[in-house]
Amino acid sequence: MESQLPAEFIVNIDHERCRRCKRCVINCSFSAIEFKDKVTINNRQCVACHRCATFCPESAITITQNPLDYKDGYNWSPEIRKNILKQAESGGIILTGMGNPKPYPIYWDHMLIDACQVTNPSIDPLREPMELRTYLGAKPESLEFEGDINNISLKTELAPQVKLDIPVVFAAMSYGAISLNAHKALAMAAKRMGTLMNTGEGGLHEDLAGYTDRIIVQVASGRFGVTSKYLNNSALVEIKIGQGAKPGIGGHLPGEKVGEDISKTRMIPVGTDALSPAPHHDIYSIEDLSQLIYAIKETTDYKKPVSVKIAAVHNVAAIASGIVRAGADIVMIDGFRGGTGAAPMIIRDHVGIPIELALAAVDDRLRQEGIRNRASILVGGSIRQSADVVKAIALGADACVIGTASLIAMGCRVCQKCYTGNCAWGIATQKPELVRRLNPEVGADRLCNLLTAWGHEIQEVLGSLGINAIESLRGSRERLRGVGLSQETLDILGIKHAGIGQ
Amino acid sequence: MRIDAKGMHYRPMNKMIRDAVASGQKEFELDNIGGQRYIGAGLNENVKITINGTPGNDLGAFMNGPKIIVNANGQDGLANTMNAGEIIVHGNVGDIIGYGMRGGKLYIKGDVGYRVGIHMKEYKKQVPIIIAGGTAGDFFGEYMAGGIMILLGMNGKSPLVGDYVGTGMHGGVMYIRGKVDPYHLGKEVNCLELSEEDTKLISGYLKEYCEYFGFDFNEVMSGKFTKLVPLSLRPYGNMYVY
Ligand code: SF4
Ligand code: SF4
Numbered sequence: 193m194e195s196q197l198p199a200e201f202i203v204n205i206d207h208e209r210c211r212r213c214k215r216c217v218i219n220c221s222f223s224a225i226e227f228k229d230k231v232t233i234n235n236r237q238c239v240a241c242h243r244c245a246t247f248c249p250e251s252a253i254t255i256t257q258n259p260l261d262y263k264d265g266y267n268w269s270p271e272i273r274k275n276i277l278k279q280a281e282s283g284g285i286i287l288t289g290m291g292n293p294k295p296y297p298i299y300w301d302h303m304l305i306d307a308c309q310v311t312n313p314s315i316d317p318l319r320e321p322m323e324l325r326t327y328l329g330a331k332p333e334s335l336e337f338e339g340d341i342n343n344i345s346l347k348t349e350l351a352p353q354v355k356l357d358i359p360v361v362f363a364a365m366s367y368g369a370i371s372l373n374a375h376k377a378l379a380m381a382a383k384r385m386g387t388l389m390n391t392g393e394g395g396l397h398e399d400l401a402g403y404t405d406r407i408i409v410q411v412a413s414g415r416f417g418v419t420s421k422y423l424n425n426s427a428l429v430e431i432k433i434g435q436g437a438k439p440g441i442g443g444h445l446p447g448e449k450v451g452e453d454i455s456k457t458r459m460i461p462v463g464t465d466a467l468s469p470a471p472h473h474d475i476y477s478i479e480d481l482s483q484l485i486y487a488i489k490e491t492t493d494y495k496k497p498v499s500v501k502i503a504a505v506h507n508v509a510a511i512a513s514g515i516v517r518a519g520a521d522i523v524m525i526d527g528f529r530g531g532t533g534a535a536p537m538i539i540r541d542h543v544g545i546p547i548e549l550a551l552a553a554v555d556d557r558l559r560q561e562g563i564r565n566r567a568s569i570l571v572g573g574s575i576r577q578s579a580d581v582v583k584a585i586a587l588g589a590d591a592c593v594i595g596t597a598s599l600i601a602m603g604c605r606v607c608q609k610c611y612t613g614n615c616a617w618g619i620a621t622q623k624p625e626l627v628r629r630l631n632p633e634v635g636a637d638r639l640c641n642l643l644t645a646w647g648h649e650i651q652e653v654l655g656s657l658g659i660n661a662i663e664s665l666r667g668s669r670e671r672l673r674g675v676g677l678s679q680e681t682l683d684i685l686g687i688k689h690a691g692i693g694q
Numbered sequence: 695m696r697i698d699a700k701g702m703h704y705r706p707m708n709k710m711i712r713d714a715v716a717s718g719q720k721e722f723e724l725d726n727i728g729g730q731r732y733i734g735a736g737l738n739e740n741v742k743i744t745i746n747g748t749p750g751n752d753l754g755a756f757m758n759g760p761k762i763i764v765n766a767n768g769q770d771g772l773a774n775t776m777n778a779g780e781i782i783v784h785g786n787v788g789d790i791i792g793y794g795m796r797g798g799k800l801y802i803k804g805d806v807g808y809r810v811g812i813h814m815k816e817y818k819k820q821v822p823i824i825i826a827g828g829t830a831g832d833f834f835g836e837y838m839a840g841g842i843m844i845l846l847g848m849n850g851k852s853p854l855v856g857d858y859v860g861t862g863m864h865g866g867v868m869y870i871r872g873k874v875d876p877y878h879l880g881k882e883v884n885c886l887e888l889s890e891e892d893t894k895l896i897s898g899y900l901k902e903y904c905e906y907f908g909f910d911f912n913e914v915m916s917g918k919f920t921k922l923v924p925l926s927l928r929p930y931g932n933m934y935v936y
Contacts, residue, residue, distance in 0.1 A: 287934040414813060415775045415794030420736040420756045447928045459796055459817040460839060464865050465928045469837050473812050474771055474790045483731070487755040487774065490708055491736030536934075 193281050197274060199235035199258050203244075207231075209252040216244035216253060221616040221626055222609070241607040243616035275537070286538070289610030289620070291437055291531040291574055291596055294541050299548035299681070300580045304690055306671040308658035315660055317651040323661035324647055326591050328428070329353035329497040330521040331565040351521055352497050354427050356591055357386025358647045359662055360581055362639075363572050363595030364410055364432065364501070366392030368445045368454050368466065369533030369610070370599075371627040372399065374619045377602060377635025379403040384636065385643045388427055390593075393443060393468060395457040396422055408499070411488065413442060414468035416458040420491050428522065429488050430499040431481070433472070436530025436547070436573040438539045439503030443468035445533075449613055449622050482518035489519070497521035497568075504528060504550030504573065505543075509557035516558060516567045524593065525550050527573025531596040533620055534611035547573040548587065552685045555588025555667060578646035582653050587685065588667040601642040602635045670694070695719050700726035704750065708732055715739050729769070734760050734779075751788075754781050757798075770807070773800045778820070782906055786828065795822040795841065799899075803907045804828040804849070808856070809836055814866060816840030825903050832856030835922070836880070839865040844896060846871045846914060859883065860922055864929050868922040869896050871914070879922070882929045886921040 203224060205216075210231055217227045224237035225244060238255065245253040262270045275286055308314040315322075330351035338347040362378045375397060378389040383406045390408040395417015400407065404425040411418050412432040423429055434440060445454075445466035455462045475481050485498050499522035500515045502508065512523050527547025532540065551571050558564040571584050572593030581592045600606065603617040610620035618630030654662065657671060665671065673690040674682045682689055695714050699707055707730055711722060720741050724733070727747030734743055735755040745753075748766045755774035767785035775794040782801045789807035792800050797820035805828035812833065814822055822841040827848045834855050835843055845868070847854040854872045861880030869892070879885070888896075897915060904911040 284934045418756070418775050418794070419777045419796075420738055420758050423736070423756065455817070459820070460815050461817065461865065463927060464839060467813075467837060467839070467862065467864065469813060469862070473809050473836070474774065474793055483751055483771070487732055487735055487752045487771075490704075490732040491756045493709075493712065 195277075195281055197236075197277050197281075198260050199238065201238040201240045202235050202256050202258050203233045203238050204254045204256070205231045205233065206250075206252040206254075209250040211250055213249060215247050215249065219243045219247050219616065221614045221621075221623075222612075239607045239609045240605070241609070241616040242605045285536045287534055287611050288537045288540055288608055289532060289534055290606055290608040291529045292541050293608070296529075296546065298574075299546055299677070299685065300576075300583055302675050302677050302681075303548075303583050303685070303687065304673050304675060305579070305582060305586070305653060305657070306673070307656040312658050314658050315655040317648075317655035320655075320660060322651040322654055323663065324358050324650060326356045326359040326662060327353040328356065328499075328522055328568040328570070328590060330567055333565060352428075352495055354388070354497060355386070356388065358643055358650075359585060359589075359591035360575075360643060360646060361387050361408070361570065361591060361593050362389040362598050363530075363593045364390035364392040364408070364430065364435075365533070365595055365599075366394030366410075366416075366443075366445075367397050367457055368392075368394040368449060368622070370620055371615075371618055371622060371630060372397055372453065373627050373630040373632045374599075374602060374635065375400060376632035377630065377639060378598065379407065380632060380636035381639035381643070382406040384640050387643065390430065391417075393432055394445070394454070394466075395459065396425075397453070397457045401425070410501075411484075412468050413470070413472045414466060416460065416466060416468075423488060423491050423496070426496060428497040428499055429492065430501050430522075430524065431472075431484060431488070431520075432501045433475070433481075434501065434503035434505075434526070435532060436503045436526030436528050436544055437532035438535040439505050439528075439544045440470060441536070441539055442470040451622055454622060478514035478518050481515065485519045499524050499570070501526060503530075504545045504547055506545060508545070508550045509553040512554040512569075513557050513561055513563070516563050520567055522568045522570060523554065524570040524572070525554060526593075527551075527571070529574035530572055531574075531599075532610075547571050547584075549681075549684050551584060551587050551589055552669075556686060559667075578649040579653075581646065582650055582665070583672060585662060585665050586668050586672050588669070590666065597642070598639055601638045602630060603638075695721065696723045696725065698725050699728070699730060699747070702730065704730040704732055708735065711743070712737070715741055727766075734762050740779075748785075754779065757781075767804075768802070773798070773824075776800075776822070784907065789831070792822065792824050795824070796820055797822050800824045801903050801906055802826040802828075805830070805851070806834075806845075807831045809833040811835050811838055811841065811843045813837040813839055814841040814843070816866065823899055825899060827903075827907060827909065829853065830855045833858045833861060835860045835863055835866070835868050837862040837864070838868070838924070841866045842895075842899070843868045844871075844899065845869070846909075846917070848909060848914070853878070860924070862929065863922075863924040864927055865924060870920045870922065871917040872920070873918070874920050874922070882925055883922050884925045886923060888919050888921050892919075892921055 336347040382389040393412030409426040410430045447463045447465045500520040501524035504527045528544030568590040571589045575592045615621040672687045675690045722743045729750040731750035738758045740759045743762045745764045752771040758777040761780040764783040768783045768787035770788035772791040778797040780799045786804035790809045792811045806826040808831035825844040860883035
C-alpha cells in the first residue's frame with residue numbers, strides 16, 4: 193500500500209558549501225542520502241540521527257522537523273494522526289525504541305537539595321575526603337564481635353557484598369539489542385571506574401571474560417546463554433522480571449539480528465527469533481520467585497548477591513517487599529521512562545509509574561516492615577544527570593542505574609530507531625560496518641569521563657550539604673524540598689514543600 | 695558417598711555434595727530424600743547421583759554434566775535451564791520440567807505435568823531431549839525453540855496430551871505416540887507424518903529409554919507417531935510496524 197505519511201524531517205544541503213566529498217552518503221545508514229551528480233536527499237528516510245551533519249567537513253547539512261502544519265487540534269495531535277495512518281497502512285503494533293518521550297511530570301525537576309549556611313559548616317570537596325563508596329548486598333540486622341579489645345573480629349556472617357566506587361552502574365542492555373563494541377566499552381568503563389555493567393538477557397560474549405568481576409549477569413525468562421559458568425563468573429546475578437519501558441511484556445530479538453556471534457552467545461541457532469516470554473513460567477508467586485533466587489544461590493554457593501529487577505508499577509511497594517522476603521539481596525526498580533531496544537509504543541508510553549514515586553514508596557514500605565537492611569535498592573528509568581542521582585539517594589536508593597545516559601555518552605542521538613538495527617552510531621546494531629563505527633576504547637573513555645564528572649558533581653553537592661560520605665545522604669529526605677507539587681505527591685515522596693524549615 | 699537425608703535441610707546436604715564433588719567424589723547415593731530442593735543444581739562434573747525418595751523442586755537446575763537417577767516420583771522444575779547431563783525418573787513428575795533446557799537427557803517413566811519443555815532450545819551439537827512414557831498436561835512444548843520431545847502415552851490414559859500443545863513454538867520437534875486432536879494444538883504448530891529419518895532418530899533414543907524402564911521397544915515403536923514442528927521460525931515477525 194502506498195504510504196500517505198509525510199516525511200518527519202527535512203534535510204537541507206547547502207550546495208554552495210558542499211564540496212562533494214560524499215561523507216554524508218557513506219555515513220547515512222538509513223538510506224536517506226544518495227549521490228546523483230550532487231548530494232540528493234530522500235527526506236522520508238531521515239530519522240535525525242545527526243550522523244551526516246556531525247561528519248560533514250563543511251557544516252553544509254541542516255536537519256529540521258518537517259514544518260508541515262496540521263490543522264490545529266489539541267485532541268488530534270499530528271503524532272496521533274500519523275500513528276493512525278501507519279496502522280491503517282499496515283495493521284501492525286507500532287514498535288519503537290528508547291524511553292517514554294511523553295510530557296509526563298518529571299518529579300526530579302520538582303525537588304531541590306538543601307545546603308549548609310552559617311550554623312552548620314559546608315565541606316570543601318576539593319581538599320577533604322569525600323566518600324562515594326557503596327556496598328550492594330543484604331546487610332545484617334546487627335553486628336556481633338568476638339575476642340577482646342586487642343584482638344577483635346567480626347562474628348556475624350556477612351552476606352556477599354559488591355563494592356562500587358561510585359553509586360552509578362550501567363543498565364542492563366543485551367548483546368543483541370546493542371553491539372559487541374558497545375558492550376566492550378561498558379565493560380571496560382565499569383572496570384576502570386569500579387562500577388558494574390549488566391549483560392541484559394542476551395548472555396555474555398566470550399570477549400568479555402576478563403571483566404566478569406564487574407559484570408551483572410541477567411537471568412530472564414528466555415534464559416539465553418544462562419549456564420552455571422555464566423552465573424558463577426559474575427559480580428552478581430539479576431533475575432529480570434520486568435523492564436520500565438515495557439512492564440509485563442516479554443522481549444523479542446528478531447531473527448535477522450541473530451547472526452553467528454549472537455547465536456553463539458545466546459546459544460540458539462542463527463536466524464531464529466529470540467523470544468523472551470512475558471513471565472518466567474516457573475514464577476507465578478513470591479514463593480516461586482524465592483525458588484529461583486535460591487536455585488541461583490545454590491548454583492553459586494551463596495557467593496553472589498542476587499538481584500531482582502522489576503518495572504515500577506502501581507503495586508510496586510508490596511511487590512518489592514515480597515521480593516526482599518523471597519531472599520533477594522538487591523531490588524532493582526526500573527521507572528516508566530526507562531529505555532528499550534524495542535517495545536510496542538502503547539506499552540512504552542502508557543504503562544508503569546515514575547521512578548521517583550516508586551522509589552519513595554518502596555523505601556517507605558521496606559522501612560515500615562523493618563526489612564530495609566535486607567536488600568539494597570537500585571533505581572533506573574531515566575536518570576539523566578548527577579543531580580538525579582543525588583536526589584534518588586536522598587529518597588532512599590543505594591545506587592542508580594543509567595542506560596540511555598550511557599548510550600548518549602557513547603554517541604547515541606536518541607533517535608528512537610534502535611529496533612531497526614540501523615543505528616548510525618554503532619550502538620544498537622549488529623551490522624559489522626556500523627558496529628565498527630564505535631571504537632570500544634573511545635566509548636570507554638567517554639563513559640569514564642561522564643562518570644568522573646558526575647562523581648565530582650556529587651562530591652560538590654555532598655560538600656555543600658556538609659557531609660563527607662554518600663552513606664550519610666542515603667534516605668535523608670529531610671535534605672530535599674518539593675516545589676510545585678501537590679500535598680499528596682509530597683506525602684508520597686515523603687518530603688516537605690520548599691519554604692518549610694525543620 | 696552415601697547420605698542419609700532424613701530430616702535434613704537441602705542447604706547443608708547440597709553443600710556436602712558440592713564439597714565432595716570438589717574433592718573428587720564420583721558417586722552419590724541419597725537415601726530418605728523427601729522434598730529437598732536443588733539437588734545437583736549447578737554441578738559441572740560427570741558424577742552420578744542416585745536418589746532414593748522424592749526430590750524437591752528444581753532438581754538438576756543449571757546442571758552441566760551429572761547423571762541423576764530418581765527411584766521415585768519427581769516434583770516441579772526438573773532440569774531447569776540444564777546444559778548437559780542426564781536425569782532418569784522412575785515415576786511421574788510435576789510442572790515446568792526442562793524449562794530453557796539446552797542439552798542433555800530427561801527420561802521420565804510416567805506422566806509429566808504442565809508446560810513441559812517450555813522454551814527448550816538447542817545450539818549446534820547441544821540438542822536436549824525429553825522423553826515421557828505417560829501423558830502430559832497443557833502447554834506441552836510451549837515457546838519451544840529447539841530440542842526433541844517424545845511423548846509415549848504407554849499407560850493408555852486419556853487425554854494423551856493437554857491443550858495448547860506447542861503454543862509459540864518456533865524451533866525443535868515433538869513426536870507424540872498417538873493421535874493429537876487438532877483442537878489440542880497451538881496455532882504455531884504443524885502436524886506431519888514421520889519420515890524414515892525421524893524413525894531412525896527416535897529409535898536411537900527410545901532403545902536407550904526402554905532399557906532404563908523395561909518397556910518393550912518393539913511395542914513402543916509399533917505405535918503411530920505424530921510429528922509436530924513449528925510453522926515458522928519467526929511466528930511473530932509480521933505483527934509490528936515501524
Ligand atoms: S558530507 Fe557535507 S561536504 Fe561532504 S558531500 Fe555531504 S554535504 Fe557535501
Ligand atoms: S542507540 Fe542508535 S538507533 Fe538507538 S536512539 Fe541511539 S542513535 Fe538512535
